[in-house]
Amino acid sequence: MGETEDGESDHSTADVQGQKCALAYEYTSRENSSSKDNLPLLNAVLKNPICKLYRFPSSDNKWMCVREQMSESTLSFHIPKELINLHIKEDMRRNQELKELGELSPHWDNMRKSVIAHCDQMLTLYQDMLAELGKHTGSSFKSSCSKGEKTLEFVPVNLHLQRMYVHSPRLKDVLYDVITVGAPAAHFQGFKNGGLQRLLNKFESERRNTGYQCIYYSPENTAKAKEVLSNINHLQPLISSHTDLLLNSARQHLPDSLKNSLKMLSETTELFVHAFKDQLIRSALLALYTARPGCVLKKPTVPRISVDDNDDQPKQERPHEIQRQDSIPHHSEYDEEEWDRVWTNVGKSLNCIIAMVDRLLEKDNIPSITKEEESGPAPAEHVTPPISGDWYEQLYPLTVTLKDCIGEVVTRARQSMSFVLLQELACSLPQCLMLTLRRDIVFSQALAGLVCGFIIKIHSSLRDQGFLQQLHTVGLIVQYEGLLSTYSEEIGMLEDMAVGISDLQKVIFKITEAKSDDLLPVITGRRGHYVIEIRLPGKMFELLPQEIKEGKLLHVYPVLFNVGINEQQTLAERFGDTSLQESINQENLELLKEYYNLFTEKMPPDCLPHFQDQNDLKGLLENLHQNIQTKKRKNVEIMWLAAMICRKLNGIRFTCCKSAKDRTSMSVTLEQCSILRDGHHLHKDFFIRALDCMRREGCRIENVLKNVKCRKYAFNMIQLMAFPKYYRPPEGTYGKADT
Numbered sequence: 054m055g056e057t058e059d060g061e062s063d064h065s066t067a068d069v070q071g072q073k074c075a076l077a078y079e080y081t082s083r084e085n086s087s088s089k090d091n092l093p094l095l096n097a098v099l100k101n102p103i104c105k106l107y108r109f110p111s112s113d114n115k116w117m118c119v120r121e122q123m124s125e126s127t128l129s130f131h132i133p134k135e136l137i138n139l140h141i142k143e144d145m146r147r148n149q150e151l152k153e154l155g156e157l158s159p160h161w162d163n164m165r166k167s168v169i170a171h172c173d174q175m176l177t178l179y180q181d182m183l184a185e186l187g188k189h190t191g192s193s194f195k196s197s198c199s200k201g202e203k204t205l206e207f208v209p210v211n212l213h214l215q216r217m218y219v220h221s222p223r224l225k226d227v228l229y230d231v232i233t234v235g236a237p238a239a240h241f242q243g244f245k246n247g248g249l250q251r252l253l254n255k256f257e258s259e260r261r262n263t264g265y266q267c268i269y270y271s272p273e274n275t276a277k278a279k280e281v282l283s284n285i286n287h288l289q290p291l292i293s294s295h296t297d298l299l300l301n302s303a304r305q306h307l308p309d310s311l312k313n314s315l316k317m318l319s320e321t322t323e324l325f326v327h328a329f330k331d332q333l334i335r336s337a338l339l340a341l342y343t344a345r346p347g348c349v350l351k352k353p354t355v356p357r358i359s360v361d362d363n364d365d366q367p368k369q370e371r372p373h374e375i376q377r378q379d380s381i382p383h384h385s386e387y388d389e390e391e392w393d394r395v396w397t398n399v400g401k402s403l404n405c406i407i408a409m410v411d412r413l414l415e416k417d418n419i420p421s422i423t424k425e426e427e428s429g430p431a432p433a434e435h436v437t438p439p440i441s442g443d444w445y446e447q448l449y450p451l452t453v454t455l456k457d458c459i460g461e462v463v464t465r466a467r468q469s470m471s472f473v474l475l476q477e478l479a480c481s482l483p484q485c486l487m488l489t490l491r492r493d494i495v496f497s498q499a500l501a502g503l504v505c506g507f508i509i510k511i512h513s514s515l516r517d518q519g520f521l522q523q524l525h526t527v528g529l530i531v532q533y534e535g536l537l538s539t540y541s542e543e544i545g546m547l548e549d550m551a552v553g554i555s556d557l558q559k560v561i562f563k564i565t566e567a568k569s570d571d572l573l574p575v576i577t578g579r580r581g582h583y584v585i586e587i588r589l590p591g592k593m594f595e596l597l598p599q600e601i602k603e604g605k606l607l608h609v610y611p612v613l614f615n616v617g618i619n620e621q622q623t624l625a626e627r628f629g630d631t632s633l634q635e636s637i638n639q640e641n642l643e644l645l646k647e648y649y650n651l652f653t654e655k656m657p658p659d660c661l662p663h664f665q666d667q668n669d670l671k672g673l674l675e676n677l678h679q680n681i682q683t684k685k686r687k688n689v690e691i692m693w694l695a696a697m698i699c700r701k702l703n704g705i706r707f708t709c710c711k712s713a714k715d716r717t718s719m720s721v722t723l724e725q726c727s728i729l730r731d732g733h734h735l736h737k738d739f740f741i742r743a744l745d746c747m748r749r750e751g752c753r754i755e756n757v758l759k760n761v762k763c764r765k766y767a768f769n770m771i772q773l774m775a776f777p778k779y780y781r782p783p784e785g786t787y788g789k790a791d792t
């Protein structure tokens with residue numbers, strides 16, 4: 054077994070050549086390297102640190118000092134609470150939008166009623182979950198024993214920061230962090246029918262085949278519909294507040310402020326118009342039209358303006374103009390161009406405002422701000438004589454028209470997009486909602502870990518200019534090492550985890566300066582589009598580059614590499630199937646390569662800590678590629694290479710197994726000792742001793758204790774025989790534990 058196969062000792066504190074490799078000290082206070090300015094942030098996020106201090110001999114017979122620290126994170130509970138809150142808001146809004154779809158024919162109306170009833174039930178479930186989490190006090194981690202607890206479903210299992218701080222005589226002190234957490238998975242829901250990856254595929258193919266009941270929209274179109282709805286919710290109030298600013302400037306007769314507010318209004322309105330130029334809205338409007346009772350054309354009035362094709366300017370509508378209202382439904386009567394007229398009216402009414410502001414400023418002899426060069430002068434300018442009266446009075450009616458035009462676009466777009474969402478929900482109730490719940494649960498666990506990793510990374514790299522530049526120009530790689538087997542229940546866990554991690558691709562970070570003592574992150578947005586606001590204390594915020602201070606959005610690139618290592622994986626290899634692991638590794642290798650290409654494209658060649666690193670990286674990626682192609686059993690080199698590449702790319706490291714307790718502990722301790730050997734000249738005779746010492750007396754055995762109240766890794770002899778050599782703990786540290 055392992056070390057004894059090579060004739061090496063497994064006594065962690067054995068005296069060799071007069072030197073001891075030993076745990077020197079243990080304590081539970083916060084690390085002393087943090088400056089006072091940084092402490093509030095660490096204190097807000099990390100809790101209950103356990104520290105161990107070791108001294109290990111180096112190859113030149115000197116001592117290196119290693120501090121190992123493991124902390125829980127308050128984010129384990131904070132992020133799930135924030136997220137559930139947002140889900141509740143999003144779902145309430147969606148239910149309301151479904152109610153506001155207007156009159157529908159009986160088939161669709163019944164469908165809507167049934168959807169709303171189910172959605173209301175789900176809403177209650179989320180509300181109950183939030184209430185339960187609100188009651189939670191005490192420790193800020195969820196133990197492996199609580200994996201399957203219903204009320205804690207959104208909380209990640211056993212989330213910890215595992216940190217190694219190395220102080221060696223001739224080298225700079227260095228920090229190495231890994232976030233350890235149970236694989237994000239829906240344990241309470243179970244894995245009988247597989248995990249998210251399989252369930253989502255099944256759901257999609259079923260949906261395609263239920264076309265006779267409802268309309269099939271692809272997942273991309275459904276996502277697009279959600280995006281349009283979110284754009285509406287974001288942009289409409291923004292336009293409204295820019296309009297108010299414009300009117301305020303007009304009221305106070307402030308030319309510069311008038312110009313600025315007009316600029317902001319124009320930019321936002323352009324974004325708005327752009328967001329609705331989509332074929333999906335067009336086709337959904339037609340679909341909704343045909344779903345109306347008797348398919349009657351009930352054309353809502355285009356507010357206040359009617360557009361003459363030859364004229365670029367919307368005109369005030371004659372008050373008593375009779376609207377066309379046909380009672381006999383004919384498809385051919387659907388006026389497809391009406392939608393174009395509705396949203397082009399927005400652009401036209403904005404042009405009127407621009408022209409008016411020009412004229413107002415001209416009258417005051419202030420240089421004009423029209424976008425004449427780009428779009429040509431607004432027609433009104435040529436026909437209307439110079440104006441008189443106060444600015445506010447001139448602008449007010451035009452802003453009302455703009456708001457009305459926008460309101461009209463919003464009503465139609467909102468209804469048509471809600472109709473698209475109705476199709477998704479209706480075609481396989483209640484599976485669809487259960488699937489959303491499962492995805493929310495897995496995402497919440499994954500996000501809690503990511504936010505923790507992100508904050509810790511920012512915190513430890515605030516003075517690294519190269520890193521900060523990388524952060525805002527490229528984004529960060531986040532590498533997950535999975536140790537799950539592709540056998541039995543863990544297949545389902547891996548299927549959940551793969552989707553959860555891939556869903557993190559859409560998460561965006563933003564760093565702001567904290568205005569109070571509350572340093573916990575704030576989440577905004579909705580499913581698929583979350584922005585995480587990280588608040589830094591003033592002194593830390595000052596250190597950031599201008600781009601980040603100005604609110605530049607920061608991206609992450611999550612990648613997952615999984616290699617099952619236990620006895621279950623042996624079964625998978627002999628009698629089962631390892632294709633899930635193979636496809637995950639293959640797909641994620643491509644993602645990693647994409648990130649690397651982006652990195653080399655955008656970052657100067659000498660930006661990495663060691664000048665040689667970019668060349669090394671190419672070789673390492675090639676090596677990883679080879680290892681993934683080669684069908685070798687339990688090829689742990691895949692994980693070692695992926696972790697090394699991640700560190701060289703300044704990334705965030707994660708290690709996960711089912712509970713992040715036993716296999717994870719073997720892996721992180723191995724990684725720590727490998728780093729000491731490869732980067733800090735740990736004496737080669739002491740590699741195994743250091744490894745055993747950490748496993749026997751370090752933070753990870755404390756992790757086991759925290760989880761199961763017993764100082765034993767949950768492995769037995771038979772299981773360990775199936776483990777790769779360096780993943781076996783020393784004699785006496787494992788055995789039957791009630792997990």
Ligand SMILES: O=P(O)(O)O[C@H]1[C@H](O)[C@@H](O)[C@H](O)[C@H](O)[C@@H]1OP(=O)(O)O
Nearest residue numbers: 197710711712713714715716767792
């Ligand atoms: O932390 P894990 O490696 O997921 O813990 C496993 C352990 O590897 C295995 O040997 C044991 O039989 C248990 O299944 C452990 O999982 P628990 O979730 O029960 O702690």
